[in-house]
Amino acid sequence: MLAQARQRLLEMHGPRAWAALLSASTLVLLLLPLSNGVFAPSSVLHLPDYLVPLLGKFLCFGIAALAMDLIWGFAGILSLGHGLFFALGGYAMGMYLMRSIAGEGVYRSALPDFMVFLDWKTLPWYWWGFDSFPLAMAMAVVGPGLLAFVFGYFAFRSKIKGVYFSIVTQALTYAAMLLFFQNSAGFGGNNGLTDFKRMLGFPLHSPTTRLALFVASGIALLLTYVACRYIVTSKLGRVLTAIRDAELKARFCGYESTHYKLFVWTFSAVLCALAGALYVPQVGIINPSEMQPSNSIEMAIWVAVGGRGSLAGAVLGAWLINGGKSWLTAALPSVWLYVLGALFIVVTLFLPKGLAGAWSKVKLMRKRRT
Amino acid sequence: MIRPILAILAVAAPFAVSQARAGDALEETLRGLASPDGEVVERTLKTLAEQGDVSVVPSLEALCDDRLRVGSDGAVYFTAAHERILRNPISGAVLAPQPVGVHDVEINNQIRRQALPVLAQLKLHSPSDSVRLAAAQELEERGSDETAPLLRAALHDEKVAKVHNAMALALARMDLQSPDPEQQLAGLAVARTLGTPSLRGELKRLAAPGAGNERARKEATQALEVIASRQRLVDLVGALFHGLSLGSILLLAALGLAVTFGLLGVINMAHGEMLMLGAYTTYAVQIAFERWFPGAVRFYLVAAVPLSFLTTLFAGVVLERTIIRFLYGRPLETLLATWGISLVLIQTVRLLFGAQNVAVANPAWLEGGVEIAYGLVLPYNRIAVIVFATVVTLVVWLLLQRTRLGLQVRAVTQNRSMASCMGIATSRIDMWMFGLGSGIAGLGGVALSQIGNVGPELGQTYIIDSFMVVVLGGVGRLAGTIVASSGLGILNKILEPFAGAVLGKIVVLAFIILFIQRRPQGIFTLKGRIEA
Numbered sequence: 095m096l097a098q099a100r101q102r103l104l105e106m107h108g109p110r111a112w113a114a115l116l117s118a119s120t121l122v123l124l125l126l127p128l129s130n131g132v133f134a135p136s137s138v139l140h141l142p143d144y145l146v147p148l149l150g151k152f153l154c155f156g157i158a159a160l161a162m163d164l165i166w167g168f169a170g171i172l173s174l175g176h177g178l179f180f181a182l183g184g185y186a187m188g189m190y191l192m193r194s195i196a197g198e199g200v201y202r203s204a205l206p207d208f209m210v211f212l213d214w215k216t217l218p219w220y221w222w223g224f225d226s227f228p229l230a231m232a233m234a235v236v237g238p239g240l241l242a243f244v245f246g247y248f249a250f251r252s253k254i255k256g257v258y259f260s261i262v263t264q265a266l267t268y269a270a271m272l273l274f275f276q277n278s279a280g281f282g283g284n285n286g287l288t289d290f291k292r293m294l295g296f297p298l299h300s301p302t303t304r305l306a307l308f309v310a311s312g313i314a315l316l317l318t319y320v321a322c323r324y325i326v327t328s329k330l331g332r333v334l335t336a337i338r339d340a341e342l343k344a345r346f347c348g349y350e351s352t353h354y355k356l357f358v359w360t361f362s363a364v365l366c367a368l369a370g371a372l373y374v375p376q377v378g379i380i381n382p383s384e385m386q387p388s389n390s391i392e393m394a395i396w397v398a399v400g401g402r403g404s405l406a407g408a409v410l411g412a413w414l415i416n417g418g419k420s421w422l423t424a425a426l427p428s429v430w431l432y433v434l435g436a437l438f439i440v441v442t443l444f445l446p447k448g449l450a451g452a453w454s455k456v457k458l459m460r461k462r463r464t
Numbered sequence: 465m466i467r468p469i470l471a472i473l474a475v476a477a478p479f480a481v482s483q484a485r486a487g488d489a490l491e492e493t494l495r496g497l498a499s500p501d502g503e504v505v506e507r508t509l510k511t512l513a514e515q516g517d518v519s520v521v522p523s524l525e526a527l528c529d530d531r532l533r534v535g536s537d538g539a540v541y542f543t544a545a546h547e548r549i550l551r552n553p554i555s556g557a558v559l560a561p562q563p564v565g566v567h568d569v570e571i572n573n574q575i576r577r578q579a580l581p582v583l584a585q586l587k588l589h590s591p592s593d594s595v596r597l598a599a600a601q602e603l604e605e606r607g608s609d610e611t612a613p614l615l616r617a618a619l620h621d622e623k624v625a626k627v628h629n630a631m632a633l634a635l636a637r638m639d640l641q642s643p644d645p646e647q648q649l650a651g652l653a654v655a656r657t658l659g660t661p662s663l664r665g666e667l668k669r670l671a672a673p674g675a676g677n678e679r680a681r682k683e684a685t686q687a688l689e690v691i692a693s694r695q696r697l698v699d700l701v702g703a704l705f706h707g708l709s710l711g712s713i714l715l716l717a718a719l720g721l722a723v724t725f726g727l728l729g730v731i732n733m734a735h736g737e738m739l740m741l742g743a744y745t746t747y748a749v750q751i752a753f754e755r756w757f758p759g760a761v762r763f764y765l766v767a768a769v770p771l772s773f774l775t776t777l778f779a780g781v782v783l784e785r786t787i788i789r790f791l792y793g794r795p796l797e798t799l800l801a802t803w804g805i806s807l808v809l810i811q812t813v814r815l816l817f818g819a820q821n822v823a824v825a826n827p828a829w830l831e832g833g834v835e836i837a838y839g840l841v842l843p844y845n846r847i848a849v850i851v852f853a854t855v856v857t858l859v860v861w862l863l864l865q866r867t868r869l870g871l872q873v874r875a876v877t878q879n880r881s882m883a884s885c886m887g888i889a890t891s892r893i894d895m896w897m898f899g900l901g902s903g904i905a906g907l908g909g910v911a912l913s914q915i916g917n918v919g920p921e922l923g924q925t926y927i928i929d930s931f932m933v934v935v936l937g938g939v940g941r942l943a944g945t946i947v948a949s950s951g952l953g954i955l956n957k958i959l960e961p962f963a964g965a966v967l968g969k970i971v972v973l974a975f976i977i978l979f980i981q982r983r984p985q986g987i988f989t990l991k992g993r994i995e996a
Binding site for chain 2: 166172245248249252254256257258260261262264265266268269272273275276387391394395398428431432434435436437438439441442443446
């Protein structure tokens, strides 16, 4: 039994890769929190408080990148709708956070402020149950998952694939964005949900809560990574790759490609929703602009830069691009879009396998030389 | 002695002099208006009414508005509203030198009451359609019992339908407001035939329970129903028309998209930016005309159409040669790369022209519209857009169906390797078709600049809709694109009043997603070629 598990672990990664993963996790889950919590603010080793939610955000993006890589890199389905699932997960969390401060808003009403503003007297039915944390978290996963399942069922059943699928998912996201922009939709319209105060009774603005959220995101990322790695090294993963490379042949071999695609699509959407749910308490706001088509496409470029079909690459890509974005939009705002645009072009033209592909090429060349 | 001389003069310089004479005589008559004797004024007004000369209208208006002035010699002048400069009472020309010793003509309300009907009568018989129309509309706003008979007489003689309707409407309103049941019924009959919504207030008053006459109430209720159903029809036609013009833009945007997708199998995310480039080229041409050929600004569109086409065609060819062609066979990567291109283009335009929307003005000949029914104005710019899109589509169709290039394009679309074997330079076809598709989008941008906002993000708002057109219409078939774009445009606009713009859009998207369940290849498909 134990030997079997060991065997399976070694199938997922070689010992050196496991060691690398372990050290990366130690850094994120142990050293960074220590540096923020233990060292004095004047110390060089101190991680400034303002960086904690920023890095926490990156961890969430890492989860989203993994979700994107799973569906695009391994199943060959380019989704331009992952921004929607991300935002839906975020909205579920936002709804919980709004409900948890019922009565403490500007209007001292049991309803969220924006509903008072709209002169609503009762809570809409789809807000029921969001005052309970477990229920809200269940909804954060079940809602987007169900949407993905139904949408995917219809899309894959009618053999929509390739760019068609991308365009239709983009349209879905766009439609949802328009819907959420409506005040009457009951999600706060333009402004979305914001002014959160507490989560599970802990004040969101305190450094400790932020650190806890950071660590939670780190653990979620680690678990997501392991789960994704487990999937792609399993037989299921092999079938997915087969479908990606030659769907007809896979079907002729007796694999019902629709089921496989539907599973990985729904799973990926759920992961993305999870990332969104962790993201919202750290940035303190969720609004419909998260569903902009550009957000979903940016997720694709994280994966493209990191390397499709390489899980670690996808996470790294997400970090690199978002790090660059945070830095450039502050330092040279007008240049950022050029950089991003150029990234899209250069990566697709010259680095079709992303940084991970370039890395393995370098390794290969070194091996040949010796 | 004088008479023969006058006769000679009249023959010798017939027009100018007789005109001047008539003017002089009229000016003489007008002096009566400034008389302190009320009876003289009254007589003068009567004379003017009998003469029926419209050129005294400004003076009469001035009289009623206390803008009439009289000189020490008894000559009258008037000033324009909010002005102090004295003008000739007939021609309205500014007098130089300005007469001195001029004082106001004082009138009382009795005279004003007598002057107003004269004024109305003169205007209602003016030879100019627009003056009569304005008079009728003014009387509709504040007509009185004295003017009603005048209006009735004018209505009887009126030939121009538009003015006739306006007069009838004014009369109907007066009738409806009168306490006399007979008159009310007459007004109701007219209101019903005209079916104009502007009478709704009066009709509602009459239809209200307990508002006097039983018959009038019934008729008023019926008239209200007629008006409501007519209004629904007007709204529907208006929505159809707006949808058609929106569909025309979508058509121009989707045409190039469908052709390139059918031919190259790539989705060009920067296609919307070609619309934007076309619109901005139009803007640049407009600015250039304003600066260098201010006299010809009216015709800037004539230059903007070919220039936008060439600019975007060039941009398309450059993109194809430098980026797209290396990505054939990798449609998803093309999608991402073209998205990158669109980001770069948007940012460049933003830096060049600013992030705000720019103002592209309709040339004068596209302003206004034709009113085909009361309350239903079809603006010329939208009509022009529809015509323009039709012409462009026709040209593209001819190009694809009737030229050698079109034949080659169709061959490559059907079977690339076979076409290549037959000696068709497929790579060159790709380049030109990509350029052409972009060029058509550029033309769409010109059209769009005439009916919508022009800003850096313009392309983003249309790209998703035009993708939907391609998804719905299928690729490689013009008919599918045409039906899908006009259908989507109209569906959007028809749903708007019921569901609101946003919900309408969502319904349309849901419809598309359901539609491609049944027909994944679009409305029209090319048979036997597209792999399952």
